Amino acid sequence: xxxxxxxxxxxxxxxxxxxxxxxxxxxxxxxxxxxxxxxxxxxxxxxxxxxxxxxxxxxxxxxxxxxxxxxxxxxxxxxxxxxxxxxxxxxxxxxxxxxxxxxxxxxxxxxxxxxxxxxxxxxxxxxxxxxxxxxxxxxxxxxxxxxxxxxxxxxxxxxxxxxxxxxxxxxxxxxxxxxxxxxxxxxxxxxxxxxxxxxxxxxxxxxxxxxxxxxxxxxxxxxxxxxxxxxxxxxxxxxxxxxxxxxxxxxxxxxxxxxxxxxxxxxxxxxxxx
Amino acid sequence: xxxxxxxxxxxxxxxxxxxxxxxxxxxxxxxxxxxxxxxxxxxxxxxxxxxxxxxxxxxxxxxxxxxxxxxxxxxxxxxxxxxxxxxxxxxxxxxxxxxxxxxxxxxxxxxxxxxxxxxxxxxxxxxxxxxxxxxxxxxxxxxxxxxxxxxxxxxxxxxxxxxxxxxxxxxxxxxxxxxxxxxxxxxxxxxxxxxxxxxxxxxxxxxxxxxxxxxxxxxxxxxxxxxxxxxxxxxxxxxxxxxxxxxxxxxxxxxxxxxxxxxxxxxxxxxxxxx
Numbered sequence: 001x002x003x004x005x006x007x008x009x010x011x012x013x014x015x016x017x018x019x020x021x022x023x024x025x026x027x028x029x030x031x032x033x034x035x036x037x038x039x040x041x042x043x044x045x046x047x048x049x050x051x052x053x054x055x056x057x058x059x060x061x062x063x064x065x066x067x068x069x070x071x072x073x074x075x076x077x078x079x080x081x082x083x084x085x086x087x088x089x090x091x092x093x094x095x096x097x098x099x100x101x102x103x104x105x106x107x108x109x110x111x112x113x114x115x116x117x118x119x120x121x122x123x124x125x126x127x128x129x130x131x132x133x134x135x136x137x138x139x140x141x142x143x144x145x146x147x148x149x150x151x152x153x154x155x156x157x158x159x160x161x162x163x164x165x166x167x168x169x170x171x172x173x174x175x176x177x178x179x180x181x182x183x184x185x186x187x188x189x190x191x192x193x194x195x196x197x198x199x200x201x202x203x204x205x206x207x208x209x210x211x212x213x214x215x216x217x218x219x220x221x222x223x224x225x226x227x228x229x230x231x232x233x234x235x236x237x238x239x240x241x242x243x244x245x246x247x248x249x250x251x252x253x254x255x256x257x258x259x260x261x262x263x264x265x266x267x268x269x270x271x272x273x274x
Numbered sequence: 275x276x277x278x279x280x281x282x283x284x285x286x287x288x289x290x291x292x293x294x295x296x297x298x299x300x301x302x303x304x305x306x307x308x309x310x311x312x313x314x315x316x317x318x319x320x321x322x323x324x325x326x327x328x329x330x331x332x333x334x335x336x337x338x339x340x341x342x343x344x345x346x347x348x349x350x351x352x353x354x355x356x357x358x359x360x361x362x363x364x365x366x367x368x369x370x371x372x373x374x375x376x377x378x379x380x381x382x383x384x385x386x387x388x389x390x391x392x393x394x395x396x397x398x399x400x401x402x403x404x405x406x407x408x409x410x411x412x413x414x415x416x417x418x419x420x421x422x423x424x425x426x427x428x429x430x431x432x433x434x435x436x437x438x439x440x441x442x443x444x445x446x447x448x449x450x451x452x453x454x455x456x457x458x459x460x461x462x463x464x465x466x467x468x469x470x471x472x473x474x475x476x477x478x479x480x481x482x483x484x485x486x487x488x489x490x491x492x493x494x495x496x497x498x499x500x501x502x503x504x505x506x507x508x509x510x511x512x513x514x515x516x517x518x519x520x521x522x523x524x525x526x527x528x529x530x531x532x533x534x535x536x537x538x539x540x541x542x543x544x545x546x547x548x549x
Contacts, residue, residue: 006398013395017381017388024383024425095379098345103396104368265347268288268340 010105014113015120018083022121033125037132040071043196044133064137065227067196072133073222074195076126076153077160077215078186083118084164085182087111088171092271101270107261108254111168115161123153143229149222152235155242156218162249163189163214169253169260172269194219214245276357278449278481279319279342284351286312286337286505311337313505314351324475324482326496326513328489328527330535334505335485336376339453342483343373355449369397372442373451376458378434382427386412386437389426390444397445404444411440416466432463439470443478450474453485464491471495487535489523503531 022029047063087110091097100110134141167185171178192199192206193215199207210216221238224230264270287308298305312334319325329335340346342353344364353360355367380389387408394404412422415436426434435455442450452471456464468491474480475495486492492499493513500510508530509516517526528534 009398010396013392016395017384017392020384020388021381094381095377096381097379098340098343098373098375099379102343102345102368102373104365105396106365262347265345268337268346270345 007106007109010103010109011113011116014110015117018114018117019121033128036075036125037129040068040075040129040133041136043071044068044137046196061138061140062227065139065141066223068130068133068137068139069223069226070195070219072126072130073153073219074190074193074215075129076122077156077218078190079122079125080118080157081160081164081167081186081189083121084115084161085167085186086179087114087118087168089168089179089182092171098270101261107258111165111254111257114168115165118161118164119157141226144226145229145231145235146225148225148230148232148235151232152218152221152225152238152242155239155246156214156221159214159242159245159249160218162246162251162253165253166249166256169257172257172260172264175269175271189213189215192216212245214242214249217241217245276321277318278321278323278356279317279325279483280352280354281315281317281338281342282352282354284312284315284338284341284353285310285349286341286346287349310505312341312348315502315505315507317500317507317510319481319483321481322479323497324471324484324495326484326486326492326499327502328486328492328499328523328535329502330487330531330533333502335487335502336453337505338502339373339375339451339483339485343371343451344368370447371449371451372445372447373453374435374438374442374455376454378426378431378438380426380434380437382434383425385423385425386417386429386440387422389437390441393441393444399444407444408440411443412437415440415470430460430463432459432466435459435463435467436470439467443474446478448480450480450482451485452482454487455484456486456488456491468495489527489535493523501527501530 044064044067047060047067050063051057051060088097091100103110133139163185167182170181174181188209192202192209193213194210195215199210199216202210217238221235221242224238225235261270287310289308290306315334315338317325317327327335327338337346341348342355342360344360344367347361355371358366360367380386381392384392387405390408390412391401391404394401394408399407409419409422413419417433417436417440421429421433426437429437439455455471456467459467471482471484472495475482484492484496496513498510499513499516501508501516513523516530517523518529521529524535
């Protein structure tokens with residue numbers, strides 16, 4: 001029990017340190033949050049704008065809600081992915097990569113701490129974005145199933161964490177290009193996951209990629225829960241693919257990270273610069 | 275008596291092509307020769323001594339420090355720290371070892387207190403005890419109380435390096451690896467850090483491995499010294515025994531290596547270290 005408690009304490013150390021860093025960089029945090037809110041509003045205004053451009057009436061309120069769910073959920077997922085995928089790059093950028101990897105803890109403790117921070121930080125941001133956007137639009141959320149939405153987000157986060165952990169390993173293999181590859185993965189998820197449109201509008205070959213993105217299922221389930229108020233029982237079919245993706249990506253992510261670390265240890269890539 | 279650190283026929287090479295080397299090999303393209311950073315290194319460090327490793331930048335010092343610190347896997351040979359293999363039993367070795375490198379590695383926007391509290395949590399130290407010790411150690415190192423709560427990027431390099439030493443001591447290591455801890459520091463900070471190393475030697479049950487290219491520092495602080503050049507240990511003895519009549523340690527170094535303490539680029543690029 002004591003070692004487990006120590007490992008949990010060590011995991012919490014990463015959560016605490018990262019939140020302290022967020023506080024110290026508060027100016028940038030405010031700027032980034034402002035940017036995210038403005039982006040969400042800009043996207044949401046596409047719905048009423050669409051009515052004007054098309055010159056015919058359609059259910060703009062439903063489209064606004066569709067887009068708001070997309071932007072807020074994507075703000076959350078993107079932030080989770082970003083925080084996890086860049087956990088190694090962040091340590092390298094701060095110059096702490098060697099001391100972190102020299103700490104007498106299991107690697108999974110580092111990953112769990114960084115992931116817990118990612119989820120908490122991203123959730124807090126997403127809530128702020130949702131509240132501000134809701135002030136601008138008369139959103140009808142009376143039918144929303146918030147318990148179901150929360151369950152979707154919790155399960156969906158795990159699958160995304162697995163992919164994020166794999167992406168985090170890239171900078172251990174390729175010093176600079178690793179971070180660049182991570183950005184490519186992130187952008188690709190945005191394209192194929194149906195954030196601002198149903199994935200059916202994508203070309204067939206591109207739509208195929210939406211099947212392997214956990215964000216696709218999270219967004220579909222969230223829209224079912226928030227727009228249509230689908231019950232938890234009726235949401236269960238959405239959980240199946242998410243659980244399957246989690247069952248594959250999470251252990252695979254941890255394994256890939258361990259493999260990449262051994263590679264880095266063999267080839268001298270645990271260094272600050274790069 | 276069991277040595278604190280036992281290094282046996284340690285070899286470490288770096289492929290200059292990196293990940294691209296595998297592709298070049300697969301495509302049958304010519305490969306650059308690997309850089310031999312450590313070439314059959316044998317070292318025995320006794321418990322409680324300050325063991326110095328002197329050499330130019332790029333001589334293999336930092337590579338050796340990284341292998342002992344479990345940050346690099348050797349190609350062959352072995353390193354044991356208090357009987358624990360650094361490869362097979364890395365986590366145990368990490369628990370009782372700490373390293374101070376040439377550049378203080380911290381979240382620079384965080385304060386010394388926040389950075390050291392993080393370390394305390396990682397090492398499972400109780401929060402209240404850790405808080406007390408952090409203040410004790412930092413004050414003893416001459417860090418003002420108000421600076422303890424300010425971001426580290428507002429501190430001088432010398433002060434940051436003192437915080438790095440404090441972090442290492444906070445974890446009560448029985449093996450302390452100091453990889454050029456005073457390089458680039460102003461004279462006063464350098465003297466403070468050196469005084470602290472003496473204090474650690476005299477008051478703690480710790481073994482210290484000091485990597486340096488500062489001959490005066492090596493002579494003043496080390497019980498025994500090894501001269502490393504191009505990845506090979508050339509000689510090992512007490513500082514006084516390395517010098518001939520009327521010779522400085524720097525002169526002895528030049529006689530042994532054939533060059534002054536200057537930059538060799540050998541493994542620097544590959545290992546990303548200072549030497």
